[in-house]
Amino acid sequence: MTTHAESATARIDLKPVRRSDAADLIAANVESLPYHHPYADPPKDDAAFDAWYGQTVTGANVSLLARLAETGGIIGVFNFSQIALGNFRSCYLGYYGVASLAGRGLMTAALNLALAHAFHEIGLNRVEANIQPGNSRSLALVARCGFRKEGFSPRYLKINGEWCDHERWARLSD
Structure with missing residues (x-):
């Protein structure tokens, strides 16, 4: 699968x-x-990459990498995890961008491409993203991409060794 999109600045x-x-x-x-x-x-060495790859690229998960078509520069990674089909058709979304291409609208374009893949290729109805309240860039990203805030989850996810609160956001296929 290769998906292309034109943004204001680059093809993805x-x-x-x-x-x-x-x-x-x-x-x-x-x-x-x-x-x-x-x-x-995110993984910062070969061992961490292998561990991450073994967990997120197998089973009921899909991990997508967004790159600039012209240079191959990495824009970001999108992980659709715990994909449930049947009557549920839902998953969790984790993602991150890279600093060198931040602030150019590329993550917005790439997330919209990733969502199109989730809804049309995988056949999902719902994608849920859980974001720490202080992560204003990530909250703005999901809002730009049509997610709606659904709630707040105290001590939801362990990051860097600490349990962190998260806001729960979701986007539906329609």
Whole structure:
């Protein structure tokens, strides 16, 4: 699967994450450490990549990597996890962007592409994103992409060794 989109600044390629993406993704994550902290802890070495890949790219999960088509530069990663089909047709969405391409609208375009994949290719009805209240950039991103705030979950997810509160946002296929 390859999906392309035109944004105001660039064409975006969205493809499943592969092991061959490890070196590029690790380098982008290491360069983005201050940008991610304290909201995300993406893989920063080969061992962490292998562990992440083994958990998020297998089973009822789909992980997509967004790149600039012209340069191959990484825009971000989108993880659709715990995909349930049948009558539920729902999943959880985790994602992060990289610092070098931040502020250009690329994550908005890439998330919209990833959502189109989730709704039309996977056949989901609902995608839920849980975001820490202090992560204003991420909250603005999901709002721009049509998510609605549904609630608040205290001590929802363990990040960087600490249980963190999250706001619960969801987008429906219609």
